[in-house]
Amino acid sequence: MYSHGSESLIRQAREIQESELNKFYSRLVKLLQGKELGHETVDSLQRLHLILSATKYTRTLPPELQKRLVSLLSSPVEQLQVLSSAVLRETLPLSGQELNYNQENISQLNSHAAALLLSQAGSRADLSSLCAQLLRSLESRQSEGPAHCLTHTLPILNTVLTHSPESLTDDHVTLLSKKLVDWLRYASITQGGGASSGGFFTGPRSRQPAPIAELDGTVSGDFFTVLCVGQGFTDDQWMNVYSFSMLRHWLLTHHSVSNGNTTADTANRLQLSLSHSHSFSYDDRSEVDGSVVSMVSATSSSSRLLPPKERLREKAFQYCQRLIEQSDRKAHKKTDTDLQKACLVEAVCILDCVCVEDTSLVFRTFPCIKGLFGRLSSDLSFARVLLPIAQFYLNHGEMAAVDCESVWNLVFGRFPAELFNNQFLAHELLRFFRLNLESLQLRVPQYTHSFPNLLKLLAWDSPALVDDFVDLLPSLVTTGTAVELLHTLLDLPCLSATLVLQLRSVCLPIADPGGRGLLSLDAFRNPSFRGLFLFLLRTEAGSGDTIDRLSTLHELLAEAADWPRVVQCAQTVPVLLHIFFNTVITVADEKLLAHLVLVMLERSSLLLNIPKYLREIHRVFSCHLLRLCKLHPSLVVDQSHELLEFAGATANVYSKEEIYTHVVWVLGEYLSMSCDSRCSVSLITSCFEALEAVLFEITSSAPAPGAVCAAPRVITTLMSALAKLASRSHDLIPRVSLFLSKLRTVTRSGSVAWCSDEEDLVAIVTRGEELWSLLKAPGVAQSVLTPPPHVTTPQWHRDINVAMPLRLRALTNLTHSQ
Numbered sequence: 001m002y003s004h005g006s007e008s009l010i011r012q013a014r015e016i017q018e019s020e021l022n023k024f025y026s027r028l029v030k031l032l033q034g035k036e037l038g039h040e041t042v043d044s045l046q047r048l049h050l051i052l053s054a055t056k057y058t059r060t061l062p063p064e065l066q067k068r069l070v071s072l073l074s075s076p077v078e079q080l081q082v083l084s085s086a087v088l089r090e091t092l093p094l095s096g097q098e099l100n101y102n103q104e105n106i107s108q109l110n111s112h113a114a115a116l117l118l119s120q121a122g123s124r125a126d127l128s129s130l131c132a133q134l135l136r137s138l139e140s141r142q143s144e145g146p147a148h149c150l151t152h153t154l155p156i157l158n159t160v161l162t163h164s165p166e167s168l169t170d171d172h173v174t175l176l177s178k179k180l181v182d183w184l185r186y187a188s189i190t191q192g193g194g195a196s197s198g199g200f201f202t203g204p205r206s207r208q209p210a211p212i213a214e215l216d217g218t219v220s221g222d223f224f225t226v227l228c229v230g231q232g233f234t235d236d237q238w239m240n241v242y243s244f245s246m247l248r249h250w251l252l253t254h255h256s257v258s259n260g261n262t263t264a265d266t267a268n269r270l271q272l273s274l275s276h277s278h279s280f281s282y283d284d285r286s287e288v289d290g291s292v293v294s295m296v297s298a299t300s301s302s303s304r305l306l307p308p309k310e311r312l313r314e315k316a317f318q319y320c321q322r323l324i325e326q327s328d329r330k331a332h333k334k335t336d337t338d339l340q341k342a343c344l345v346e347a348v349c350i351l352d353c354v355c356v357e358d359t360s361l362v363f364r365t366f367p368c369i370k371g372l373f374g375r376l377s378s379d380l381s382f383a384r385v386l387l388p389i390a391q392f393y394l395n396h397g398e399m400a401a402v403d404c405e406s407v408w409n410l411v412f413g414r415f416p417a418e419l420f421n422n423q424f425l426a427h428e429l430l431r432f433f434r435l436n437l438e439s440l441q442l443r444v445p446q447y448t449h450s451f452p453n454l455l456k457l458l459a460w461d462s463p464a465l466v467d468d469f470v471d472l473l474p475s476l477v478t479t480g481t482a483v484e485l486l487h488t489l490l491d492l493p494c495l496s497a498t499l500v501l502q503l504r505s506v507c508l509p510i511a512d513p514g515g516r517g518l519l520s521l522d523a524f525r526n527p528s529f530r531g532l533f534l535f536l537l538r539t540e541a542g543s544g545d546t547i548d549r550l551s552t553l554h555e556l557l558a559e560a561a562d563w564p565r566v567v568q569c570a571q572t573v574p575v576l577l578h579i580f581f582n583t584v585i586t587v588a589d590e591k592l593l594a595h596l597v598l599v600m601l602e603r604s605s606l607l608l609n610i611p612k613y614l615r616e617i618h619r620v621f622s623c624h625l626l627r628l629c630k631l632h633p634s635l636v637v638d639q640s641h642e643l644l645e646f647a648g649a650t651a652n653v654y655s656k657e658e659i660y661t662h663v664v665w666v667l668g669e670y671l672s673m674s675c676d677s678r679c680s681v682s683l684i685t686s687c688f689e690a691l692e693a694v695l696f697e698i699t700s701s702a703p704a705p706g707a708v709c710a711a712p713r714v715i716t717t718l719m720s721a722l723a724k725l726a727s728r729s730h731d732l733i734p735r736v737s738l739f740l741s742k743l744r745t746v747t748r749s750g751s752v753a754w755c756s757d758e759e760d761l762v763a764i765v766t767r768g769e770e771l772w773s774l775l776k777a778p779g780v781a782q783s784v785l786t787p788p789p790h791v792t793t794p795q796w797h798r799d800i801n802v803a804m805p806l807r808l809r810a811l812t813n814l815t816h817s818q
Contacts, residue, residue: 013047013054021051025062032068037080045083052090060092073113085112089119114156118163127160127167135175151235154242158249165253173254177308180243180250185223185315187240188212191230212237215331215340225319227326227343229336247316248346251353254309313354317361320347324372341385348372348388355396362396369393370402377410380418383425386410387432394439404444412450417539420456420499423464430457430468437475449541451476452488456537459496460565462572473576474583479592482584486599487546489576490617491536493608494553496569497560498524498536523556532556550606561610570613574620581624585631593628594638600625601646604659615658622662629666633675636666640683643667648690650697653710661717664691668721672728672786681729688725688732691718692739699743702753712760716767720785723771727782733775740772 016024028048031041052059061069072084121127134153157176160167168176190209212220212228220228226241233241306314324347327340348369355362373389376382390411397404411429419425433440433447433454440447454472458465476485488495501524508521523529532553535544547553560566584596600621607614629635636643643663646652652660667687673679695718698710719740726732744765746752755761774781 009050010054013051016051024048024051025065029062029065029068032065032072037075037077042079042083045080045087049083049087049090052087058090058092066091073110073116078112081110081112085116088116111152111155114152114159118156118159124164124167127164128169128172131157131160131168131172135172135179138179139175151238151242154239154246158246161246161249161253168254174308176250177254177312180247181308181312181315183236183239183243184247184319187224187236188234189220189224190234192232192234192237214326214329215336216329217332218329222322225322225326227323227340244319244346247319248350248353251313251316251350251357310358313358313361316350316354317365320351321368323347324368327372328375341382344372344382344385345388348385348392352388352392352395355392359399362400365392366396366400366402373407377406380414383415383419383422384428387425387428391432391436394436394443398443408444408446412444412446412453413539416450416453416456417537420460421503423461426457426461426465430465430472434468434471437472441475446540448476448478448481450539451481451485452541453539455488455492456495456499458572459492459569460499462496462565462569466572466575469572469576470579473579477580477583477587479587479589481541482580482588482592483595483599484541484545486577486580486596487603488541489573489580490603490607491546491550492573492576493560493566493570493610493613494557495536496566497557497563497608498533500560500563500565501533502537518559520557520559529556554606554608558609561608566608567610570608570610573613574616577617577620578624581620581627585628590632590635590638593632594635597625597628597635597639598642600659601642601663604656618656618658622659625659625662625666629670633670634678636670637676637678637683640667640671640687644687644690647687648694650694653694653698653714654703654707657711657714661711661714664714664717664721667691668717668724671725674786674788684725684729685732688722688729688735691721691725692735694718695722696739699752699754709754709756712755712757712764715755715764719764719768719771723775723781724785726775727778727785730778733778733781737772737775740768740775743768744772 024044024047028041028044031037031044034041066088069084069088072080073088075081075084117130118127121130134157138153157168189212191212210230212224212230214220215227215229224237224240226244228237323343327344331337331340351361351365351369355365369389369392373386373393376386376389390407393402393404393407397407411432415425415429454476455469458469497520501518501521504518504521505524524533529552532547532549535547536553585593588596604618604621607617644667647660647663647667668691670676671679671684671687695715699715703709722732722736722739726736752761755764774784
């Protein structure tokens with residue numbers, strides 16, 4: 001929200017009158033006519049920008065003021081350039097007076113004027129015309145007129161390429177590809193502004209330009225790249241830097257479409273590949289004056305036979321290989337080391353791009369990439385460089401028939417295990433997984449078994465990464481991983497606490513008298529509990545479904561229940577559980593689903609004690625227990641022993657109300673011969689007796705001191721389940737009727753100890769009377785309480801053999817006016 005002062009200024013800008021605004025325009029024109037533009041001019045321009053941007057209407061400035069503002073775009077003061085460009089972007093161009101840079105003044109175009117041009121371009125034709133002018137300016141020599149401001153040209157073209165790539169015609173693409181080749185490969189190898197050696201002969205003729213150096217201080221013996229250093233840089237060297245910065249974007253936008261598998265194209269590629277194996281001579285010369293020939297990376301003269309796109313690929317390949325060679329040099333400054341890493345990332349990505357376009361380059365590139373991986377793989381500070389290398393292996397490893405095992409052990413093993421708290425790496429790692437999800441599932445067996453490691457990223461930074469795991473989780477659910485993955489998701493808050501303890505154990509001394517002692521940290525360092533924490537910190541699946549001593553682990557981590565990171569992690573688990581169950585029903589058979597039902601019953605009482613977390617997990621379990629049993633009713637018979645054991649425990653009525661209610665409901669609903677022929681009378685009777693005992697216990701005595709009464713929903717669900725079971729075994733009807741009649745008699749005498757609310761008691765009694773009335777007619781009770789499928793899912797409106805569709809159509813015609 002804006003501060004009070006800011007809101008006041010915005011309100012004044014919106015409420016300014018037209019007459020006052022015209023006076024302000026006139027005063028600003030006079031200021032701009034002066035020879036020196038001081039602070040008053042800057043303040044006025046800032047106020048004008050506020051007035052124009054504070055309203056939703058676009059204004060038109062007076063012609064004289066607009067002319068003055070346009071002239072400020074070429075001011076030597078950048079602050080005036082920024083302000084004039086910002087003001088003009090908030091206005092409509094005057095009819096017939098739109099900005100139009102011709103060939104004479106296109107060289108004066110700067111980034112701020114370019115931003116204005118792009119924002120006011122009316123059509124694709126305008127952008128195409130601007131691109132044509134920019135490209136024509138690039139063809140001129142530096143000696144033909146004043147010094148160009150070429151450094152702004154490529155960023156402008158890159159912006160056009162981003163927002164409207166179709167504005168560049170085929171001729172534009174061809175021309176710019178040629179220029180990129182020149183700038184990348186043939187920039188000067190001497191420093192800009194030659195340094196004087198001093199002495200008597202110090203005139204311009206005696207100054208010899210110093211050669212470009214490498215980052216380690218040695219003189220460069222090869223062509224110029226972004227990793228070369230010097231006291232100053234020439235224009236073509238700056239264009240080399242800009243060209244490299246936009247090279248990958250250019251290749252992806254205009255080179256990704258194949259030119260067709262023509263005979264000439266194939267011949268050119270074959271000739272190029274053969275020439276590199278045995279023929280080395282001087283390379284073709286560039287059109288740029290002063291070009292030099294590389295002493296190290298000289299290639300075959302056959303490259304001149306290639307079309308511009310193919311030639312740019314070849315030069316991009318050479319440039320990136322040189323960058324990789326330069327990155328092996330020891331830089332003197334830390335900033336240069338960071339630059340090496342950034343350039344390595346870009347170089348590997350460009351090599352991957354050109355290899356995707358031209359597969360013949362894969363075999364020439366892989367030795368370089370393999371050597372780079374071998375050099376960097378032991379140093380995790382290069383993790384963000386190793387990810388593009390992993391992408392290269394994923395895209396081309398199968399074609400080159402190389403072993404990728406060590407790459408995947410690093411990506412799925414050490415990265416999440418040791419760098420889980422690196423936010424930037426976590427983002428890029430998950431982005432890598434999302435972009436390559438299908439390929440990883442098909443080609444990398446480690447992917448689906450690495451979820452214990454990958455979930456460490458989520459456990460550490462849940463709010464930022466939950467969206468990524470919402471997309472990734474379905475790919476991790478298989479028949480072999482489902483059970484362990486469910487346990488791992490439920491233990492995610494424990495994993496979050498363990499990661500915190502792991503870092504604290506490293507940072508804090510074992511005996512810290514000045515700090516507050518953490519019992520959980522002591523337990524983490526205790527060898528007797530080490531196995532529990534090591535299981536949570538495992539790097540791959542398959543070592544077991546869960547921990548035998550989960551309750552012990554939860555006791556050790558009890559104080560972590562209110563840690564912010566743990567609480568945030570617990571909030572994401574219900575979302576992931578919904579995704580897990582929605583996915584597992586599409587891949588699992590009934591045997592696996594039956595196992596998952598057992599896990600839900602078991603883990604409902606084995607969770608980290610965070611009250612809100614417990615309630616949410618029970619709600620998720622209840623929802624999907626109903627869904628699983630509805631899809632596969634035979635699960636109730638398969639797991640009847642465990643379900644009855646759970647439903648027969650009176651303690652669950654009070655501690656697990658949500659899931660207990662739904663377990664009772666599925667027993668009453670699906671324990672029937674119509675759902676499974678294996679359902680016997682003895683099974684129905686045993687279930688009836690178990691539920692009857694629980695219902696009798698909670699309605700015959702008051703709850704323990706300090707405990708709440710049983711929820712009315714639990715009582716009504718138990719009564720309904722007993723009535724349903726009795727309707728399928730008529731011998732049980734008298735027992736239910738007797739209980740219901742006693743219930744009505746007891747409640748008539750006044751309040752009861754097991755229900756504290758009078759309205760709830762009335763609802764329970766009403767439900768009991770309804771069931772008692774139904775059970776007086778056993779045949780009706782069974783059809784009402786256990787209706788056949790064709791009654792519960794009617795489709796009479798679709799059945800042409802009954803009169804219902806005709807009646808519906810007739811009623812529709814009557815209710816709709818003609």
